Amino acid sequence: MIDIVPIGTVRGGRTEAEDDAWGTIETDIVLDAARVRPESTVGLADYSHVVVVFHMHKVAEVSVETGARHPRERTDWPKSGILAQPARSRPNRIGVTTVELLSVDGLKLRVRGLDAIDGTPVLDIKPYISGFAPRGTIREPNWVKELMARYW
Amino acid sequence: MIDIVPIGTVRGGRTEAEDDAWGTIETDIVLDAARVRPESTVGLADYSHVVVVFHMHKVAEVSVETGARHPRERTDWPKSGILAQPARSRPNRIGVTTVELLSVDGLKLRVRGLDAIDGTPVLDIKPYISGFAPRGTIREPNWVKELMARYW
Numbered sequence: 626m627i628d629i630v631p632i633g634t635v636r637g638g639r640t641e642a643e644d645d646a647w648g649t650i651e652t653d654i655v656l657d658a659a660r661v662r663p664e665s666t667v668g669l670a671d672y673s674h675v676v677v678v679f680h681m682h683k684v685a686e687v688s689v690e691t692g693a694r695h696p697r698e699r700t701d702w703p704k705s706g707i708l709a710q711p712a713r714s715r716p717n718r719i720g721v722t723t724v725e726l727l728s729v730d731g732l733k734l735r736v737r738g739l740d741a742i743d744g745t746p747v748l749d750i751k752p753y754i755s756g757f758a759p760r761g762t763i764r765e766p767n768w769v770k771e772l773m774a775r776y777w
Numbered sequence: 778m779i780d781i782v783p784i785g786t787v788r789g790g791r792t793e794a795e796d797d798a799w800g801t802i803e804t805d806i807v808l809d810a811a812r813v814r815p816e817s818t819v820g821l822a823d824y825s826h827v828v829v830v831f832h833m834h835k836v837a838e839v840s841v842e843t844g845a846r847h848p849r850e851r852t853d854w855p856k857s858g859i860l861a862q863p864a865r866s867r868p869n870r871i872g873v874t875t876v877e878l879l880s881v882d883g884l885k886l887r888v889r890g891l892d893a894i895d896g897t898p899v900l901d902i903k904p905y906i907s908g909f910a911p912r913g914t915i916r917e918p919n920w921v922k923e924l925m926a927r928y929w
Contacts (some may be wrong), residue, residue: 627778627832627898630874632868647793648788648912660868661860663818668857672917674913675860678830680779691778704830705820708813708902710826716784716812717803719830719901721873738912746779749871756865756925758799759875760890763907764825 631746632660634733639742642683642713644697647740648777653714654739654747656732663731664676670729674753677739680746681718688714702768711772720745738777781795783898784812787831792871792892795866796849799892800929806891806899808884815883826905830890833900838900840866852914863924874899875905890929899928 632658654677656665669675689708707715720741727735734750785808806829808817821827844860859867872893879887886902 627781627783627834627900629781629869629871631779656860660843662844662887665843665846665858668855668861668918671918672861674911676873678869678873682779691812691817691834693812693819703820706817708808708817709820709824709904711903711906713901714920715901717781717830717900721783721828721830721901721903723909725911725913736789747778748869749867749873751863752861752868752921753911753915754863754917754921754925756922756928757875758910759826759877759905760929761877762825763905764823765904765906766820766823769904769906770908773906775899776908777912 629748630660631657631748633657633747634747635739635741635743635747638739639744642742645775648738650739651660651727651735651737652739654734654750656734658732666729666732667696670750672726672752675726675736675752676721676748676753677747679720679741680748681713681720682746683742684713684718689716689718690714691716696772781900782812783809783900785809785882785899786825787893787897788900789895790891794894797927799830800890802891803879803887803889804891806888806902808911810884818881818884821904824878824904826875827878828873828875828890828903828905828921830898830901831893833872833873834898835894836865836870841868841870842866843868848924
């Protein structure tokens with residue numbers, strides 16, 4: 626068991642998770658002064674994007690899938706393992722999303738396109754570094770391209 | 778406080794963290810049958826890459842930086858906030874890396890380019906989905922391009 630103490634909280638945006646249309650939503654990430662110092666964000670504004678690691682705390686633990694299911698209950702999409710799909714109800718309920726960084730004001734970040742609801746605990750913020758993009762040719766199934774078509 | 782129970786462990790590869798040259802290293806990720814069922818990886822082989830979320834357990838908690846410092850103690854690089862650099866000694870010690878998926882055999886995955894050492898607890902595996910790549914133009918400071926030059 627690993628104890629994780631959030632470093633901040635998502636403020637604003639949606640109050641309930643929805644499947645699609647996250648792209649234009651702007652939210653604040655308010656960092657906790659008990660966890661990080663104001664200097665922790667020095668230089669962050671030099672990056673256009675950040676990677677937000679968050680805990681999808683409103684997903685009930687009993688709803689977590691540990692096997693396979695049809696993504697979004699779409700039976701026309703293949704039954705897929707929970708680790709092979711972008712579902713919320715996954716073990717440990719950790720979300721990782723790269724978002725546009727709009728502004729940095731001390732311990733408050735403004736971002737666009739974060740698919741996390743108001744009140745979501747934030748576990749880490751990383752700068753988006755292009756050198757960490759996938760190396761080599763990318764391959765993914767067609768159904769996930771359909772799923773993403775309206776996501777942003 | 779959030780309790781996270783790892784879903785698996787990194788096996789093989791380096792036994793100590795190093796700064797550079799992770800690109801050719803192959804490791805296994807052995808998932809824990811007490812946490813996920815064999816069906817959890819169904820369809821994963823349809824993706825070329827996976828995103829591995831892991832806990833950098835060998836980083837001593839006392840060494841975690843909560844403010845700013847020079848990346849890799851390079852005083853020719855700007856003093857940067859811990860959230861504005863790709864350092865291990867960050868709050869919550871969570872790593873997120875996209876790696877090539879070489880094979881899937883039930884609860885055992887073989888990957889290339891994972892910058893985590895033997896024994897590292899794995900918190901989540903996500904498929905790499907191109908639709909989650911950053912939207913818009915990417916901007917990053919020059920020093921981080923220098924840092925990444927020998928990373929893979």
